[in-house]
Every structure is written in structure tokens, then in C-alpha cells.
Amino acid sequence: MIPALLTAVLGLTLQVPWVQALTCEWGTLKSVKSTTELPFHWTAGREVCRDGQGCQDTLMLIENGPQVLLVINKGCTQRKDQESQVTVHRAGPGLSVVSYTHVCRHNDFCNNVSSTLPLWTMPTTAAPGSVRCPVCFTTEGCKSAPEMTCPVGNTHCYNGVLQLREGNTNSTVRVQGCMPQATCNLLNETREIGHLSVRESCDTNEVQALTCEWGSLETVRNTSELPLQWTNGKEVCGDGQGCQDTLMLIENGPQVFLVLSKGCTQREDQETQVTVHRAGPGLSVISYTRVCRHKDLCNDLSGTLPLWTLPTTAAPGSVRCPVCFTTEGCESAPEMTCPAGHTHCYNGVLQLRGRNINTDLRVQGCMPQATCNLLNETRKIGHLSVRESCGVQALTCEWGSLKTVRDTSELPLQWTAGKEVCGDGQGCQDTLMLIENGPQVLLVLSKGCTQRENQESQVTVHRAGPGLSVVSYTHVCRHNDFCNDLSSTLPLWTLPTTAAPGSVRCPVCFTTEGCESAPEMTCPVGNTHCYNGVLQLRGGNINTDLRVQGCMPQATCNLLNETQEIGHVSVRESCDGKATRTCQRGVMLQLKQNLSREPVQWDTPRKVTCGLDEVCQETLLLIDTGTRSLIVGSKGCSKSKKQNSQTVSIHSRPPGLLIASYAHFCSSNGCNRAQSSSVLLNSLPRSAAPVPGDLHCPSCVQLGHSCSSSENVICPKGTTHCYKGQISLSGGGFSSALAIQGCMVPASSSLLNHTNNIGEFVAVEFPEGENNRIIARAASAPYLAWEVGLGISLAFWYGTTSLLADFISP
Structure with missing residues (x-):
């Protein structure tokens, strides 16, 4: 056995043929400058691109009287190459807009524009007209904007908001200035400039894109640990979105399950609302929801205090029930004496779904009546959807994964597995692959829950021996717990027959390391070529890049006979002969x-x-x-x-x-x-x-x-x-x-x-x-x-x- 094969690793996809990734100039800037400061120069950072990406420059200038808004974006891109292009979206005098875009792949740092010179010329002085307009470039309000006399021919005052989006960055700029006509078309129908998308609005009441508190949390705590507090991240919202808080607490005897979701939402504003879905003692459920738009970070709930009070002690009754909060099984749940008036034991599964929330929670505890209605008919709590089930028991499957290299003399192999409680509708799966290579066999095994449809047990010979051979076993079932009960290699392993030796000798290797010291063997007759490749195995808790050398009947990089997926394991093959680390x-x-x-x-x-x-x-x-x-x-x-x-x-x-x-x-x-x-x-x-x-x-x-x-x-x-x-x-x-x-x-x-x-x-x-x-x-x-x-x-x-x-x- 090679110990390195037992280590789980996260890998990068191998690319063949491989091309050196570009390094590009990288950075962004949004700044308002005086026209006297232009032309403007800058330096940039650098960014190593992914395979196939190129370098891009995006530069936009909006001139507004004595000021210029400068927007720059540089970095990697998936877009096709594009020659340097200067576009005049709106000519001055008055408000004017010009842009520069470029995409290249011919060498590192080819997106090397470093000043406004390619698109900036000092504006000529225009004769003054008779109209005066406020002049403003700001992310705040324009109430105190100074006025200027517009150039002749500019007879209207523009008042609008530009929303600039660069990747995940979303900013708005208020603009006021001089225009030759009454229009909300400062950019002359332009919606995209290189990597910059632009949206325009002249509704002066339009609200700037919000920034919201963001994050999610699921945790089970003892009641003695509450109230709890937390900190969180931030998120810039899309057009019209507000900020939301969703918090749910389920109390179950000595424990509380907490689910929290914070972030942007399309829903309408909603005042703070605390709802008691089921009152204690016994199992109790309470929630807090809110949607707001009145300011950034208005979804500022930072603790359980708005809806948590320490439960009062209730007189004990005569019924005892198991108490359980888990995503696993409740077989060993401890029992507690229920409060007086609680005469039934609840046993159900809550399916909780929402942004970054995806949990199937097993719940057991005390209830005053026999019902599968813990949430009192509630199906949605803020951003959290809830589904309850007390009928068909979710499946429990055998679970585990294994990668090991063994001598053929050690087969057939047997194993025992762990167990896993599945989500609603999931079945159980077995995936087993054996690759025989002379005196050794690689075994790859994955067992557990799956969303895939049922599939009868299937044995597939992907490549027959002698020489390198590949065989697999796959099965998906739902007819009972632990139906994925494959426990040995017997369904697909037979001791290989001895083949007459041929005249070719090849190294034999199964390893995640290098094969420099691989021993040689005489290939079976009919095997005339030496295979040298890497198999990338992903899925079902399997994450391995395996080096393989051995005997093959032809020169090919097709050990698996075009197979790309075996049950829950996807396979990719490369024969470039290089080593990974x-x-x-x-x-x-x-x-x-x-x-x-x-x-x-x-x-x-x-x-x-x-x-x-x-x-x-x-x-x-x-x-x-x-x-x-x-x-x-x-x-x-x-x-x-x-x-x-x-x-x-x-x-x-x-x-x-x-x-x-x-x-x-x-x-x-x-x-x-x-x-x-x-x-x-x-x-x-x-x-x-x-x-x-x-x-x-x-x-x-x-x-x-x-x-x-x-x-x-x-x-x-x-x-x-x-x-x-x-x-x-x-x-x-x-x-x-x-x-x-x-x-x-x-x-x-x-x-x-x-x-x-x-x-x-x-x-x-x-x-x-x-x-x-x-x-x-x-x-x-x-x-x-x-x-x-x-x-x-x-x-x-x-x-x-x-x-x-x-x-x-x-």
C-alpha cells in the first residue's frame, strides 16, 4: 500500500496542452479631478490570470465644466481580443463623455495604458450662453452644488444618476451640468464600456444602491449560553434591493437551535416583526424578520436579545421524551421529563432552505398534542423556507470513502462503513472502481447519500486485461436503510489468469508522487506499449491525482476507454508525463x-x-x-x-x-x-x-x-x-x-x-x-x-x- 494515496487533497484541473498564464496590470479607480490636473498618470498592480484569459483596459472620462470624472478598470478578462478603441459618446462643450477600451493577449502587461493621454485633449474655451446650471459630481446629494454659465448652445440643465458596475462593485454618481437638449441620455444609449456597465436615471428621488450586513449562521447552543451576539460581513445590493434580517430560534429543553440569514433582498420593506410560532414550555419556535431601505446597514440585528428571554421553569409532568437536535440520527438521544401538560413526543425533520442555509434537522422533544405541526402551519420565515415531515423516515445509508493500493494477492478485500442520514428524497449509492496493474490493484470506493435516480447494480469492464485493466461497480437504491451494502470486491473481482510473457518491459507505478524509481515488469504477450499518465479522480469525497505506469496493447492516452464518470466519481486523464505536487x-x-x-x-x-x-x-x-x-x-x-x-x-x-x-x-x-x-x-x-x-x-x-x-x-x-x-x-x-x-x-x-x-x-x-x-x-x-x-x-x-x-x- 502507498500511504500517500490515503491523503485527501484538493486539486486543480490539469490542462493539456498547457499555456503560460498571462500577468496583467490590475486595479480600479474612480475619482473626480479638476481639468487642470489632466492629463493624469498612474501606476497599477498586477494580476496573474487564469488559463485563456487576456488583459483589458477600460477608461472613461466625463467632463463637466471645470471637473472630470475619471473611471479606470484594469485586469484579466475572458473577452476576445480588441484593438485599442477611443469612443466619443457625447461631445462637448457642456457635459461630454469619452472612453478607451482594449483587450490583448500578445504579452504580459499588454494592458499598459498609464495616462489619460489617449483620449484627453484640453477643451477649447466656448463662448458663454445665457443659461446657468448647477455643476455636480458626487456620491452624496447635490443640494449645495455651485452654478456655472453654460456654453452657448447648451440650453438645458441635466440632473441624473449614473450607476457604475464593475464586477461585484456597484457605485452611483450624481451628475448635474449643461446639456444642449432636455434628455436623460448623457451616454448616448451606451450601456457597456469595456468591463464597465452603466445605467442612467433622471429620477432625482432614486435611492442609491444599499450596502447591507451579510452572513448566515446555523448553530445549536445550550440555553445557558444565550443571549448570543455576532459580527458579520457586508454586501452591496442590486438596483432597488433592500436589507433583510431573518432569525429563528427553536427551544428544545436544555438546547436552542439558531438559524440566521442577513443580506440583500427584493422584498418590500417590512417593520421589525417578532412572531411566536409555538409557545413553550416544551418545544417552542420564535422568529424575527425585517426588511429595510432607509439607510446602509439598516439590517443591524446583532444578537438574540430582541426575541430571547430565559425560559421560566415549568412543573414536570409524567411523560418522558427523547430530546434531539441533529443532522444525523437520533438513536442515542437522551430523554427528559416533559413539562406538565405535554403528553406527546414529537419526532420530525425540518427542512430549512434559504440563502446559504441548506439543512435537514432532526428534532425530537415534548409537545402538548400528537401533531406534525411544530411550526404552526408556517412555511416561510423571512428569507427562510421551512418544510416539515413526520411521515416517511429519511433514509440512512452506508457512508465512507477509500483509496488504497493493494497487491493482487490481498484481494478480495472487505470493509465496514459508517452511516449517513439523507435529506428528503435522497437515496443510497455505491461506487467502486478497481484498476489492475500487474501485481497491484488500485481500489477507489465511495458510499453515501445521493440525489441520483435508482440504478440496479451494474458491473462495467472499461478495459480488459491482461496488462492494465479497469472495472467498476455502481448502484443507487431507496428500498430500505443501508441498501448500499456493498462490503467487498467480490462482485467485480476475479483472480486474473496468468498470461504468457511478451518481449516488452514497462515500469509499473501507482502513486500520487513521482514514478522515478518504479520497478519494471515484463508485459503480457500482446501488450507492446508502455502507458504513462495521470488520472484525476474527483467526487464522493475522492480527490486524487494518480500517476499510472504499466502495460498497454497500443500507444494511447485512453486507459478508461472514453469513460468520464463512474458513479459519483468523475475521471480525467492526462499523459503529459509531468509531475504535480x-x-x-x-x-x-x-x-x-x-x-x-x-x-x-x-x-x-x-x-x-x-x-x-x-x-x-x-x-x-x-x-x-x-x-x-x-x-x-x-x-x-x-x-x-x-x-x-x-x-x-x-x-x-x-x-x-x-x-x-x-x-x-x-x-x-x-x-x-x-x-x-x-x-x-x-x-x-x-x-x-x-x-x-x-x-x-x-x-x-x-x-x-x-x-x-x-x-x-x-x-x-x-x-x-x-x-x-x-x-x-x-x-x-x-x-x-x-x-x-x-x-x-x-x-x-x-x-x-x-x-x-x-x-x-x-x-x-x-x-x-x-x-x-x-x-x-x-x-x-x-x-x-x-x-x-x-x-x-x-x-x-x-x-x-x-x-x-x-x-x-x-
Whole structure:
């Protein structure tokens, strides 16, 4: 047996033939400038594209009297190549709109427009007319907009809202200015400019797109732990959407099940509503719902207090019932004495469905009558739909997965399996595949619940021996619990007959590692070619890239005889002969005090199989303001050309703000195995306690574009000014803006010392007051939350935000 085959890994799809992915200039900017500041120049970050993607430039200028709105978007794209194109959507004088678009693939950084020169010429002075109009470019209101005399020929005042959407970013700009006619068509019917989609409205009462609190949570807690509180992410809504809160609590004796959903919604506004669907004692259900549009983040429910009061103690009755809240079986549920008046035991399944909520909850407890109506006829609670079942018992299936290489002498093999309670309508499935390769057999097994239709037991010979052979067994059933009861290889395994030896010798290999030392064997007669390929196996808790070498009757990369799917396992084959490597994978974020002195754990339980040209990486970035610190870590695969390197960099050092980083690139399996942030901290110089100076500065580090709260601190001696700005950080599965305030030394104006690449991270810094650089695209809060697996995090008493999560698989 090869132990490496027993490790579950997350892999990337192998591409054959493989083409070097492009690296593009990358960033976004939306800014209002004076016409005297143009032409305008910028620098950009960089982004490594996916296979087949190209590079794009999108630039739009809207001139409005003495001001120009500048919108820039650069980065990777799936769009087809397009030559550089300048379009005049509306000519001046008065309001004018011009754009530049370009898509290319001929080389890295081909989207290299770096100024407004391709589409900007200083406007000629136009004779004044007789009409005066307010002039405004703002995301706020235009009540105090100054007036200007319009150029001759401009006889109407424009008043509208432009909604600009770039990917997941949605912003609105109010525009007032001079136009030659009364129209709501500033962009001359244009709806899309490169990567920028545009919508126009001249309804001055139109509400700006909302930003809502966002996240979801499902948890079972003891009643003694309530009330609970939480923090959450953010989400930018679509046109006309509002913000919603949905919270449901089900009390069951000593436990409470909590379901929470927050985010954008199309539903109409609804005042805060608390509904008691079933009152206790015994099983009780209560909910909180709200929909609002009156301001950003108006769905600000942050705890259970609006609907939770500690239950009063009820007199015990004479009936005892099992008490259970679980997505598994309730066979070993403990019993409790029901409150007086509760004479029946409830036993049902609640199917809860909603945004990011998908749960089948088994419930057992005390009820006052025999009924399957725990929710009192309720079918929908805010964004949560509920279905109840107390009739047909959901199936329980055998469950498990296995990958192992065995000698043929060890077969037939037998196994035992775990069990899994299925959702409504699901059946049980067995998937078994055997690949025989000379003296060895690879066994791949998957068992569990499935949505697929019933299928009688089926044995398929995908490739017959002698030489490499492949056979499979598949079965889907619903006739009883544990009907997927395959427990051995007997239904598809017979001891192979001995074949006469031929004249060809081939290496024989089954491994997730390299096959450099594979032993050779004499192939059976009729097998004249040596197979060398990689099988990518995905599905049913199977995630493996398997190297195979052995004997075949012809030169082909078709070991599985065109098979792409075997039961719950999908299969892809490649014969390029290159090796892959496995790396640890995950993202870590910590935000608290003393991270520059106290190491934090950096374990990543998941692994990923990298692309053929990739190496392993681990990157740490530490920001310490003296009163608070933040550390971001990333482990995974990298397209970096650095094969084996390890660096610690101090970008900004005390007194004042400390910015330091650790980057490690390596090329062996699992080599990015640092277990704590001490790999960075041990290399930092230890300094004496700072001597207080005379300067006072705000101090802050947090996620986002600005500090929502900061504290004034006495700066150390040797600092001379206060820093305020942000760093846009992306790459390695993380993307967010980091807001920073603190004390600075006199020779420093840049925290990163103009560094853009920190290991796998791309960092772009924006000190307040420096506007001559593009803001590299930082994800909005919901994107960050999705990347690191954070929707709702429970806020515990010690006041520390700690986040450690795996990558989301493609």
C-alpha cells in the first residue's frame, strides 16, 4: 500500500496542452479631478490570470465644466481580443463623455495604458450662453452644488444618476451640468464600456444602491449560553434591493437551535416583526424578520436579545421524551421529563432552505398534542423556507470513502462503513472502481447519500486485461436503510489468469508522487506499449491525482476507454508525463494586541494538488500600530518562478508603525508547513520599551477602506507625524483593503517602502493625500467573507477577532 494515496487533497484541473498564464496590470479607480490636473498618470498592480484569459483596459472620462470624472478598470478578462478603441459618446462643450477600451493577449502587461493621454485633449474655451446650471459630481446629494454659465448652445440643465458596475462593485454618481437638449441620455444609449456597465436615471428621488450586513449562521447552543451576539460581513445590493434580517430560534429543553440569514433582498420593506410560532414550555419556535431601505446597514440585528428571554421553569409532568437536535440520527438521544401538560413526543425533520442555509434537522422533544405541526402551519420565515415531515423516515445509508493500493494477492478485500442520514428524497449509492496493474490493484470506493435516480447494480469492464485493466461497480437504491451494502470486491473481482510473457518491459507505478524509481515488469504477450499518465479522480469525497505506469496493447492516452464518470466519481486523464505536487492550503487572519510578540497558530488541515508549473508558498504580513495588530497568512500553490526561497522583510520599523512580512516558496510536497507566526516573529529585532514623545496620533488597523474607530495614543520619541491611509491587499485567496493609522518617523512616507509584491500578496498603498496611483481592486466585504469562509462569526467575551479557514474549492 502507498500511504500517500490515503491523503485527501484538493486539486486543480490539469490542462493539456498547457499555456503560460498571462500577468496583467490590475486595479480600479474612480475619482473626480479638476481639468487642470489632466492629463493624469498612474501606476497599477498586477494580476496573474487564469488559463485563456487576456488583459483589458477600460477608461472613461466625463467632463463637466471645470471637473472630470475619471473611471479606470484594469485586469484579466475572458473577452476576445480588441484593438485599442477611443469612443466619443457625447461631445462637448457642456457635459461630454469619452472612453478607451482594449483587450490583448500578445504579452504580459499588454494592458499598459498609464495616462489619460489617449483620449484627453484640453477643451477649447466656448463662448458663454445665457443659461446657468448647477455643476455636480458626487456620491452624496447635490443640494449645495455651485452654478456655472453654460456654453452657448447648451440650453438645458441635466440632473441624473449614473450607476457604475464593475464586477461585484456597484457605485452611483450624481451628475448635474449643461446639456444642449432636455434628455436623460448623457451616454448616448451606451450601456457597456469595456468591463464597465452603466445605467442612467433622471429620477432625482432614486435611492442609491444599499450596502447591507451579510452572513448566515446555523448553530445549536445550550440555553445557558444565550443571549448570543455576532459580527458579520457586508454586501452591496442590486438596483432597488433592500436589507433583510431573518432569525429563528427553536427551544428544545436544555438546547436552542439558531438559524440566521442577513443580506440583500427584493422584498418590500417590512417593520421589525417578532412572531411566536409555538409557545413553550416544551418545544417552542420564535422568529424575527425585517426588511429595510432607509439607510446602509439598516439590517443591524446583532444578537438574540430582541426575541430571547430565559425560559421560566415549568412543573414536570409524567411523560418522558427523547430530546434531539441533529443532522444525523437520533438513536442515542437522551430523554427528559416533559413539562406538565405535554403528553406527546414529537419526532420530525425540518427542512430549512434559504440563502446559504441548506439543512435537514432532526428534532425530537415534548409537545402538548400528537401533531406534525411544530411550526404552526408556517412555511416561510423571512428569507427562510421551512418544510416539515413526520411521515416517511429519511433514509440512512452506508457512508465512507477509500483509496488504497493493494497487491493482487490481498484481494478480495472487505470493509465496514459508517452511516449517513439523507435529506428528503435522497437515496443510497455505491461506487467502486478497481484498476489492475500487474501485481497491484488500485481500489477507489465511495458510499453515501445521493440525489441520483435508482440504478440496479451494474458491473462495467472499461478495459480488459491482461496488462492494465479497469472495472467498476455502481448502484443507487431507496428500498430500505443501508441498501448500499456493498462490503467487498467480490462482485467485480476475479483472480486474473496468468498470461504468457511478451518481449516488452514497462515500469509499473501507482502513486500520487513521482514514478522515478518504479520497478519494471515484463508485459503480457500482446501488450507492446508502455502507458504513462495521470488520472484525476474527483467526487464522493475522492480527490486524487494518480500517476499510472504499466502495460498497454497500443500507444494511447485512453486507459478508461472514453469513460468520464463512474458513479459519483468523475475521471480525467492526462499523459503529459509531468509531475504535480501537493501543498498545504488555507488563509489565516488575526486581529488583536501583541501579534508582533506572541506567536499564533498557523495550521492548515487541507491540502491542494498544484498545477504542473506551480510551487508551494506560505506568506505572512504583520501590521502593528503599538496598540493593535493584524496578521494575514496564506498557504497554497503559486506560479512564482522562485523554486526555493525564504525571506523576512521589515518594510517599516519602530519607533512608530511596524510592517513586516515572511515569504517562503518551495518545490517539494507539503513543504509550506510552518505551524505558527514565529517563523516571522523570530526574525524581528527586539527593541526596548519606547520612550513617550510629545506627538499624539490616532491609532488603528482594521479591514476596510477607513477606520470606523480609533484611539489617540502618545507616540514614541523619534516619531514626527501621523500616518493615515490604506493598503489594498490581494492574492493567495485573500482580498481586502486594510485601513491604518499611527505614528511615523520623519524619513518615512510609505509604510511598504513602495513594495508591491509580498510573497503571494499584491499590495498597493494609499497614504491619505496621495492620489496619483490607481487603487488596486480590493474586494468588498462579502467577497472577503466568501474567500475565507466567514459569514457570521460569534463574538466571544475576550474581544478578539480570529479567523482561520480553508480555501473554497473551484
